[in-house]
Amino acid sequence: MSPLSLDLSPDLFPALTEAQADPDGPGAHRPALRFGDRSLTYGELAATASPLAARVAEAGRIAVWATPTLETAVAVVAALLAGVPAVPLNPKSGESELGHIVSDSAPTLVLAAQGTQLPPALAALERLDIDIDTSAPAAGLPSPGASDPETPALIVYTSGTTGPPKGAVIPRRAIATTLDALADAWQWTGDDVLVHGLPLFHVHGLILGILGPLRRGGSVRHLGRFETAGVARELSEGATMLFGVPTMYHRIAETLPDDPALAKALARARLLVSGSAALPVHDHERIAQATGRRVIERYGMTETLMNTSVRADGEPRAGTVGVPLPGVELRLTEEDGTTAVEAYDGETVGEIQVRGPNLFTEYLNRPEATAAAFTEDGWFRTGDMAVRDPDGYVRIVGRKATDLIKSGGYKIGAGEIENALLEHPGVREAAVTGEPDADLGERIVAWIVPADPQSPPTVDELADHVARRLAPHKRPRVVHHLDTLPRNDMGKIMKRALTHD
Known part of the structure; x- marks a missing residue:
């Protein structure tokens, strides 16, 4: 493992500073951001973000209506340039959740794309429309108000599964160190072109997917919304990396048998990265067999950013x-x-x-x-x-x-049982929970979306399947058949919504 040199200077985006210093230089003409048919070079990003940074520099704290658009990326970059904490808002949040976040974080402004209709929960905030005007001459980038690496950069709200969402205060230091550590692990450079279609209100889509390429001096192509056709197009046209969540890679795995163009495009990628939840081993193997490329996984949280990853020069081991x-x-x-x-x-x-x-x-x-x-x-x-x-x-x-099951004196993780269940040809989706059992303490319960609803696998069939692959004490004792599993915006299964009605 190579040593990591951490750059804790206030300048999170050296390529942007370079482009502003030399607007006619080659660095200024390098592509930075592309959303659909709209794009910005580093010079254009500097010209757009710097006047916005000047406008919000005294704001104290700002909210960003985080749609998957060029405006969101520009707004967050401007906030970081100004040294002002930004609060990304999920456009799909309900009124009560938005009201809680606004009350808790107390922003003075909300930034949004022109023409965007904002919900009533934001009505009391002063609104500032984001104007993407690349014709204006670039103003000088402001000196970041963040000479201290501990200065808050983002306040990202957790999912709120155990109560109201909590605002995790993420300092500039955490963003810089995580992105530099990933550059080390993934051999990520300014020559890389990232494609993704993730939302921009959380760590994966915003920090890794937008700020990551900008810190490296590379570029990102955002799909707006995820589509396998878009992935195939961008990887065929020079993109080198793909970021996704398991739901996206599952759709890719399902599409590959009938889409040779997608398989060819994925085979060209330097790195396929999955995160935010575990990618089932079954999908790992289907993608590898069709493309010759293996998806690597990393592990992080809102509070920690990234903790671990399979390295680009390491063994891409499924699971x-x-x-x-x-x-x-x-x-x-x-x-x-x-x-x-x-x-x-x-x-x-x-x-x-x-x-x-x-x-x-x-x-x-x-x-x-x-x-x-x-x-x-x-x-x-x-x-x-x-x-x-x-x-x-x-x-x-x-x-x-939710996933640690204590059964018969054993501590069992639900994840490995879910992976085993997904290897059964009769199982399309699977989740595993525990429920009280007078003899075992807890018994293992499987929630299954069958591949053929007319002929779902039986509890005995699935129990034998798991026992052969793992161990007898890890077999499910109860099986429920469902049409779909409840999932959140990131594709994570919401196990608390699984009830034994």
Whole structure:
């Protein structure tokens, strides 16, 4: 693993500064952002973002109506140039959630694309329309108001599965170190062209997908909305990397048998990256067989940005999220949260705790929640359960709250059972939970979307299938058949919505 040199200077985007300093130089004409048929070079981005940065520099805190558009990217870049914390707002959020976020973060402005209709929850905020005017001469980029790497850059709200969403305050230091660590792990350079179709209100789509290419001096092509045809087109026209979530890669895997152009395009990619949830092994293998390329996975959270990844020069092993990134410390602990799990046996489950410069600063206005999230010696409690293989690769088996099943004296991760179920030809989608059992403590419950609803696999068939692949104590005791699994905007299965009616 190569050593990591962390650049903690206020300048998050050296290529943008270079383009502004020499507007006629080659760097200014390099492509930076493209959304559909609209695009900006680095020189044009400087010309557009710098006057906006000057307008918001005294705003204190701003909200950004984070549609998948060029305007959102420009707004966030402008906020970072001005050293003003930005709060990305999910356009699909309900009124009560938006009201909570606005009340909690107290922005003074909301930035949105011209013509966008904003919901009533934002009516009290002063609105500033984002004008993409590349004809104006570039103003000087403001000196960032963030001479301190700890200055807040973004406030990203969590999903709120255990209460109202919490605002994770992400400092400039965390953005810089995560993106530089990924550059090391993925051999990511300014020559890379990224394509993705992810939303821009969270870490994966915004920080990795937009700010990542800009920090490297490369470019990003955003699809607006994900379509396999768009992926094929962009990878065939020079894009080198694809970022997606498992739902997207599942659609790719389903499409590949009948779309040789998509298979050819994916085979050209330098790197295919999946994140935000585990990519089923079955989809890994289908994509690899059709394209000769393996998807690599990484692991991160809103509060930690990125923690681990399969490296570009490492083994792309399906079902793992690789090794800790440079600068990130990772340990597994027992249920007491302090006793370390020392085993590297691929079986012993522990909670992931991390420590490093990639972590958030605090939950906004929630000192008690912030304190509870960390151990006394500074480790962040992720709530994710994992095992480590003998070579240090991390395999996540689920969330502590919903995916750790204690059955018959064993601690079992739901994730590995879900992967085994998805290898059954009669299973299209699968989720696994636990429910109380007088004898076992908890019994394993499988929620299945069958490939053929008229002939779904039986509980005995699935139990035998899992027992052969894993171990008898990991077999499901109950099976529910569903038409669909409940998912959020990122494609993650919402297990709390699975009920035993």
